[in-house]
Amino acid sequence: MKLLLLLSVAVLGLAAAAPADDLRTLDHSPYPRYIQFPDGDGNMQDVDLEAEPDYELLNEITRNPANNLYLLYTRRNPRNPQTLVMNNANSITSSNFNRNLPTMVVAHGWLSNQKSSLNPVIRDAYLGIADANVIIIEWRRLAMSDYVTAVLGVPAVGRGLGQFLNFLHRTTGAPFDSMHLVGFSLGSHLVGNAGRELGGRVSRVTGLDPAGPLWVYNSNKINQNDARYVEGIHTDGGYLGLGIGDAIGNADFFPNGGKSQPGCLTGICDHNRAWELFAATVTHNHLIGRQCDNAWQITWNNCNGPEHRMGNSDLRKWGVGKYRLNTRRNYPF
Template sequence: MITYPYYLKLTYSAFASAVPVREEQADFEYPRFIQFPDGDGVPHTVDLQEEVDQNLLEEVQRNANNNLYLLFTRRNPLTSQTLVINDRDSVLNSNFDPSHPTVVIAHGWLSHQNTDLNPFIRNAYLDKGDANVIILDWRRVAIGGYALAVKAVPAVGRGLGQFLRFVHETTGAPYSSMHLVGFSLGAHLVGNAGRELGGAVARVTGLDPAGPLWNLNSNRLGPNDGVYVEAIHTDGGYTAGGLGIGKAIANADFFPNGGISQPRCLTNICNHNRAWELFAASVSYNHLLGQECLSNLQITLNTCRGRSLHMGNDDLRKMGSGKYRLDTARRYPF
């Protein structure tokens, strides 16, 4: 993992809490070379200007249905069943129940089905109640270069949207029972999936949506990708080394602890991952309550006094808009 001298991190945290969050965050430019973690929290040097494998990218764009969809339910909480698009038997002979909510979890770069966030969020749902939890494994391009993965996100997202349309047509599962949850690059991926379905899914949640190559990217997560779109920002990208996009991009945007530095975190990787930890906790306890903010300055100074809205949770009828700040505890469930 990336390590920083402790006194430097304390200095940075104090600076971040004292300096107003810039309103012009969209203008932030990352340096060419950055450090970005894989699913195990190991940092890798990324060249944001690297050449991509055009043959692989074009193949993915031609055929967006190469994703792996792994179903978990309370009947099979630990061993997955594979669902295959356009294979009705794979769905009808599985434990998929259209009367239960459907949750899709999408990982980020250099990750896969067993990356920590997947079982963590899966277990939060299945410990609480009946649900169809589908883990999307898109490692085929996610294990390549970062720039390639970024360019492939729209096609992979469209593939997920087409798969959910197939599930809807095969089982009758309504879009109003679907919640798409994505971390980092996966946040933009599920946004594209929701867009493929015309924004019909009940909820789309972006967990610290990735910042590098996304600030001015029209394919990023947006407010029209679902009936209700939420983003949770924990490692704002306008700060040195930040991994998340760090600005409001959804219907409702939450900035826990100011959205830059998280309690007990000494690295950006820890800050970044805190988004999925907070979300899983909110599914279990629905205890994280934000206050609406009128400006980024209020987020920074912790002076938000507007209406309240719960962050995260599993409520498919949840609605809201605006920017929200909340403070959390240092340890799970925060």
């Protein structure tokens, strides 16, 4: 009886210590319980959307949300990163970080790390057009866990990123309106929460095909209040797609209808095309959408509203609405 009581207390204690972002936020409809979701190398992994999360890891992440790796690249060090450390001012002041340059933060997705393909591609696109502080956040401690655990921990990691950027601001005076946060898949919701932590003061948040499973009805997903301008780029948002098919920002783009992409035969390819298109727009600023009145116009390519450029690096960008554009199958699309 005593053992049973102790076990009950332990379970209740674990539940009490669990993050507020618990299973109650995870309505997996319209997805089935068992799905496949790609890792950072493009391999499909089996996912149980009702799996028991790793509460020990979630408690650790929640207690120390700043436990991420922040890697700085500039034109002075375009290939060899400098590590910036939360609450270590010397790591900032002794680095190549320049408060007078734009600061771009890139967040990878699930089962990924600093070496994932999107990071160098987006980094090189930014540094190819101008000098900037490009910071790659590696959150692999959580990203390498099971999908349900990763989803539950993303808000805390996002808050940690927001706290880091606030520390960067306090240490150097770098203004929030010179910051652009870009995330892919789960990383989209991560940067959304980072912007929310900062009260929506950063200039831009861009969600690259924000992850769909366990996010459709999740109050912690990226939204239009996370920055002065929030943009979504949706490339695999069809029925049970890997990305959210609905608008999440001030302006949302649906390349080729937002469900399947030219030259792609798999959902992985469609999903990844979001960051490929974005990187191309940073370099060329050439993809222009037409505003649509409804989903029917997006699907049937019948949008006739005002034009708006997708992606790019413009920190003063603004726009509202849903936009359709068509691309080619190969870079620069």
